[in-house]
Amino acid sequence: MSASFASALDAARDAAAAQHYPQGALYVVATPIGNLADITLRALHVLQMADTVACEDTRHTQSLLRAYGVDKNTSQLLAVHQHNEAEAAQNVVQRLQQGQRVAYVSDAGTPGVSDPGARLVAAVQAAGLRALPLPGASSITTALSVAGAVAHSAEHGGFVFVGFLPVKNAERASTIAQLASEPRCVVLLEAPHRIGELAQALAVLGERPVTLARELTKQFEEVVTQPAQALTAWLEGGPQRSRGEFVVLLHPVPVAADDGESLRVLRLLLAELPLKTAVRLAAEITGTSRNVLYDTALTWKKGEEG
Numbered sequence: 263m264s265a266s267f268a269s270a271l272d273a274a275r276d277a278a279a280a281q282h283y284p285q286g287a288l289y290v291v292a293t294p295i296g297n298l299a300d301i302t303l304r305a306l307h308v309l310q311m312a313d314t315v316a317c318e319d320t321r322h323t324q325s326l327l328r329a330y331g332v333d334k335n336t337s338q339l340l341a342v343h344q345h346n347e348a349e350a351a352q353n354v355v356q357r358l359q360q361g362q363r364v365a366y367v368s369d370a371g372t373p374g375v376s377d378p379g380a381r382l383v384a385a386v387q388a389a390g391l392r393a394l395p396l397p398g399a400s401s402i403t404t405a406l407s408v409a410g411a412v413a414h415s416a417e418h419g420g421f422v423f424v425g426f427l428p429v430k431n432a433e434r435a436s437t438i439a440q441l442a443s444e445p446r447c448v449v450l451l452e453a454p455h456r457i458g459e460l461a462q463a464l465a466v467l468g469e470r471p472v473t474l475a476r477e478l479t480k481q482f483e484e485v486v487t488q489p490a491q492a493l494t495a496w497l498e499g500g501p502q503r504s505r506g507e508f509v510v511l512l513h514p515v516p517v518a519a520d521d522g523e524s525l526r527v528l529r530l531l532l533a534e535l536p537l538k539t540a541v542r543l544a545a546e547i548t549g550t551s552r553n554v555l556y557d558t559a560l561t562w563k564k565g566e567e568g
Contacts, residue, residue: 292398351385477506
């Protein structure tokens, strides 16, 4: 048993064992996104108890379990990943029907969001069986919690999870054009070898604030907010800045306060003048921030085009 987590396993048993854990149920278990200490006591207890641990990568999960001192033989590990999820789900259903407790983990974080797991849960529920959540780490909520990017307004509150954008340049540009008029915070994910291309594509958003969160919970964790048009320059500021998995947050589109004057002036000017000229004059007349008026006008324009 790992000396560093031996006491955690004891604590997990003491804290979580009193709860009822039905047989024939799927336990969807969140695992750390980097820092091993971010495992929950209930997750440790269920991973010890599970008859089968279904996972994206059996070798990765075996290493994770051994780090915690949880001993599972190879027959207790079942690969369920994006390439075999539909077929492997039936294997899981059969094990559940035999009365097994099956825990499902992705390689990191909460399954079924950007990682596999959704089809597995759907198959389990379609078979009339239970899927029980064990919440924990998620790169999405981790980044959101320190970005200050979620508005709390009735009209534009909350956030939109998009995940990975298309790899092809044209498709990615088209998607970004659609997201430009999304007034809520937008959550994207990106791999290190493509973050540079994404930054270049996002430059069309101009002054819109974007938070890059990389290596979350790890030793070289970094969270920075820059205007979209400055992302490429920031990434090129050091080779380490492009390393690690990224959560990318597009902050809400700034909208001019509807004071009955600035928006009225802006609309009147837009009807007669080019966008930039109308924005400049509206800012001079009303005293409202030019950037805010520009983003508001751009949002209107995108909406009309849509």
